[in-house]
Amino acid sequence: MPADSYPERQVRITGIGQSKVGRPSDRSALQLTLDACLEAVADAGLSVDEIDGLTNHFGKVAEGGGISPVGTIETMLALGIRPVWTNPSTAEGPGHMGAIFQAIMAVATGLCRHVLVFRTVGQATSRLASRESTLLTGSRARVDGGNAFFVPFHAHSPANMWALYAQAYFDRYGVGPEQLGWVAVNGRRMAAHNANAIYREPITIDDYLASRMISTPLRLLDCDSHIDGSTALVISHRDAAKDLRNPPIAIEAMGMSVGGLAEGLHEGDFTAIAATRAGEMLWKRTDLKPGDVDCAQIYDGFSIHVWLWLEAVGLCAPGEAARFIEGGTRTALDGELPLNTSGGQLSAGRFHGYGHTHEGCLQLWGRGGGRQVKDARTCIVANGGYGYGAMLLRRD
Amino acid sequence: MTPEAERKLPALTPETEAFWTGGSEGKLLIQRCTQCGRYQHPPLPLCPACRTETMAPAPVSGKGRVKTFTVNHQRWLAGLDPTFVFAAVELPEQAELYVFSNILAPPEAVRSGMPVKVCFEHREDVWLPLFQPDDADAG
Ligand SMILES: [Zn+2]
Numbered sequence: 001m002p003a004d005s006y007p008e009r010q011v012r013i014t015g016i017g018q019s020k021v022g023r024p025s026d027r028s029a030l031q032l033t034l035d036a037c038l039e040a041v042a043d044a045g046l047s048v049d050e051i052d053g054l055t056n057h058f059g060k061v062a063e064g065g066g067i068s069p070v071g072t073i074e075t076m077l078a079l080g081i082r083p084v085w086t087n088p089s090t091a092e093g094p095g096h097m098g099a100i101f102q103a104i105m106a107v108a109t110g111l112c113r114h115v116l117v118f119r120t121v122g123q124a125t126s127r128l129a130s131r132e133s134t135l136l137t138g139s140r141a142r143v144d145g146g147n148a149f150f151v152p153f154h155a156h157s158p159a160n161m162w163a164l165y166a167q168a169y170f171d172r173y174g175v176g177p178e179q180l181g182w183v184a185v186n187g188r189r190m191a192a193h194n195a196n197a198i199y200r201e202p203i204t205i206d207d208y209l210a211s212r213m214i215s216t217p218l219r220l221l222d223c224d225s226h227i228d229g230s231t232a233l234v235i236s237h238r239d240a241a242k243d244l245r246n247p248p249i250a251i252e253a254m255g256m257s258v259g260g261l262a263e264g265l266h267e268g269d270f271t272a273i274a275a276t277r278a279g280e281m282l283w284k285r286t287d288l289k290p291g292d293v294d295c296a297q298i299y300d301g302f303s304i305h306v307w308l309w310l311e312a313v314g315l316c317a318p319g320e321a322a323r324f325i326e327g328g329t330r331t332a333l334d335g336e337l338p339l340n341t342s343g344g345q346l347s348a349g350r351f352h353g354y355g356h357t358h359e360g361c362l363q364l365w366g367r368g369g370g371r372q373v374k375d376a377r378t379c380i381v382a383n384g385g386y387g388y389g390a391m392l393l394r395r396d
Numbered sequence: 397m398t399p400e401a402e403r404k405l406p407a408l409t410p411e412t413e414a415f416w417t418g419g420s421e422g423k424l425l426i427q428r429c430t431q432c433g434r435y436q437h438p439p440l441p442l443c444p445a446c447r448t449e450t451m452a453p454a455p456v457s458g459k460g461r462v463k464t465f466t467v468n469h470q471r472w473l474a475g476l477d478p479t480f481v482f483a484a485v486e487l488p489e490q491a492e493l494y495v496f497s498n499i500l501a502p503p504e505a506v507r508s509g510m511p512v513k514v515c516f517e518h519r520e521d522v523w524l525p526l527f528q529p530d531d532a533d534a535g
Contacts, residue, residue: 135472137404148406149438152524153498155482156472163466164484171464171508215482216467264438266494270464270484 006285007108012241012248012396014114015044015234016361021196021349024124025228029069032230033120034078040232045245046114051234052083053106053115057099057353059088065133066126067352068119070230075118085111094256094278095299095384096353097391101256103235115235119354123226132156134226146264158385159223159302161261163215166304168270170217172319177217179322181208183303184221184346186328191343193370198225198349222303224345231354233361249364252378252392255282255313261386271319275312275388282390283314290314293392294376295363296337297356299383300344309382313390338373353383357391364395402475405522411439414453419516419523426487426495428454435490458514459530460485463494467503481506485527500528 003009017039019025019032027035041048060071072086085106089098096119103115126133135156136147143151155161170176185205191197203221211221241248259274260267267274283290290313298309307321315337316324325331331339342348342359349355360379362368368376382390408416411427415437418425427436429443431450436443443450465483472478481499483506486492499506500515511533516523 132473137473140407142407143404144407144409146438148412149496150482151404152406152522153482153496153526154403154468154472154476154480155496156476157470159470160466160468160482164464164482167466167508168464213467213469215470218466264496266484268492 003285007105008251008254008391010108010238011104011235012238012250013233013361013393014236014241014244014246014248015040015042015046016358017041017043017232018196018351018355018358019230021198022124022228023198023225023349024128029066029120029122029125029228029230030074030078032228033070033075033118036230036232037075037079037116037118040116040234043245044114044234044236046234048079048081051079051081051114051116053085053103053112054081054083055087055089055099055103055115056118056120057089057096058091063139066122066124069122070120083112085115092258092262093387094258094389095387097256097383097389098387100233100235100357100391101254101389104251104254107235107237113237113240116232117235118230118232119352120230121350121352122228123350124228127226146262149264157215159215159218162302162304162385163218165270165308166217169304169307169322172269172271173322175322177209177219178205179326180217180222180303181205182325182328183300183306184208186325186331187300187340187344187347189328190341190371191347194342194348197343197347198227199343199347218302218304221346224301224350227349227351229349229351231351231358233354233357246365248396249361250394250396252288252394253282253285255279255285255390256388257281258387273308273312273388275309275382275384275390278388278390279313282392286392288378288392292378293337293380294378295341295373296339297342297360297379297381298340298344299353299356299385300340300346301350301385303346305385306340312388313380313382315380333371333373341368341371341373356383357381360393364393403519403524405519408521411441415439416522416524418453418455419518419525422516423455424458424514424525425453426456426489426493427451435487435493437493437495456487456489459533460487460495460512460514460527462499462506462508462510462512464508465499465506467506479503483527485512495525498526500526505529
């Protein structure tokens with residue numbers, strides 16, 4: 001198939017929106033969703049009535065500690081639209097980006113012209129009711145699925161799981177907290193310029209090293225923070241994107257993969273993740289090279305994800321991400337690869353992947369203010385810790 | 397060192413039951429293909445290599461090495477002693493064949509590569525495979 005017939009080449013990103021972050025928010029999860037959706041549609045220069053597709057990651061989940069408290073149908077009703085296409089992605093797909101990939105395909109196949117994609121989290125409110133609600137523990141008497149192989153050993157949090165990767169990476173490559181801490185320090189430096197970030201006070205590597213241990217070697221500042229919030233974006237057909245408000249953002253290439261973690265199967269030696277396949281797929285679909293990337297918005301549910309993802313998408317060779325970020329020079333706004341310029345989830349809050357795509361678009365539109373990357377024309381966005389998705393965004 | 401809070405026990409399924417109950421006879425049972433010899437954990441109904449229903453529980457040596465580990469500090473649940481070691485134990489029977497468990501040793505003594513051997517903790521109808529230092533294999 002010629003590259004110009006790839007589905008991602010048929011679409012553009014035309015608008016973005018994000019609710020105010022809350023920890024907790026005084027607005028309901030549905031209100032936050034509508035805030036983000038209305039902002040994204042207005043940003044695109046569309047009327048709500050022109051939205052003919054609506055989706056989200058990953059459908060309404062009644063339990064789950066606020067992981068996905070808002071569904072497509074209630075959002076559709078509240079917006080007063082009747083889209084021809086709705087199809088939330090699932091947690092079994094290629095990570096948070098699954099809903100974006102589905103929207104791309106719905107537009108590329110002609111089902112609809114403008115899809116509104118949202119991701120809402122209500123984890124801050126959920127944790128007020130129960131601190132345990134966001135754990136893997138579950139409410140059933142017995143643990144089932146992949147968690148059955150972890151939770152009986154008191155590994156109640158994904159922090160325990162990702163700590164295994166951080167320790168393995170330390171052991172294999174001879175690095176340690178003095179390197180890992182720079183993921184958090186880098187993000188916090190960026191968040192100072194993001195009015196919607198929950199943590200904006202600068203931190204030093206010493207602050208990082210002094211933060212309390214959660215599960216060795218992961219410290220508090222290695223973990224993202226639960227928030228209430230919503231992000232939305234509009235995926236439009238390229239022909240319908242031309243005369244809208246923003247210069248359209250092209251999706252130069254996408255890549256996706258799913259690993260076995262959710263079922264308890266870990267492949268490899270804990271220093272790489274199945275996202276490597278997503279990275280390989282992405283670069284097969286474009287003539288651009290990693291050296292052409294102007295900035296990177298890389299999933300940071302835990303700091304260690306950033307190392308693993310940078311290597312998975314070929315921006316760093318295996319074992320080199322730690323030294324690449326150390327010191328923060330190369331990932332600074334004026335460095336060779338400005339990284340997580342919103343602050344990422346570690347500082348801006350756990351918008352669960354969609355904050356990264358939002359920030360990538362914002363940079364390509366030159367709206368970064370104090371955190372703007374000069375002349376940014378390409379941005380790679382990577383999401384996911386269990387399923388994996390990546391996009392190379394390019395200003396058209 | 398063993399956390400005091402009740403362990404949340406696994407649901408037993410036709411595929412997983414052998415793994416969780418082999419300890420009743422002092423055996424660590426890992427699924428193995430009777431056709432090609434491949435081990436598979438967590439268990440599945442098919443051999444992923446042969447695509448046939450030839451998987452059956454097989455006893456392994458119970459020895460292993462800590463591939464990677466974490467010392468937990470956060471009290472996730474009320475009553476849980478937060479200090480415990482959670483690890484991926486690589487079994488010698490096959491490369492990258494991992495069992496997740498606790499290491500029953502002082503946290504400061506645990507290292508990646510450390511030899512361990514299985515022991516079992518009996519709760520209700522489950523014999524949880526746990527691991528302790530294997531001093532006999534310390535060399
Ligand atoms: Zn076989």
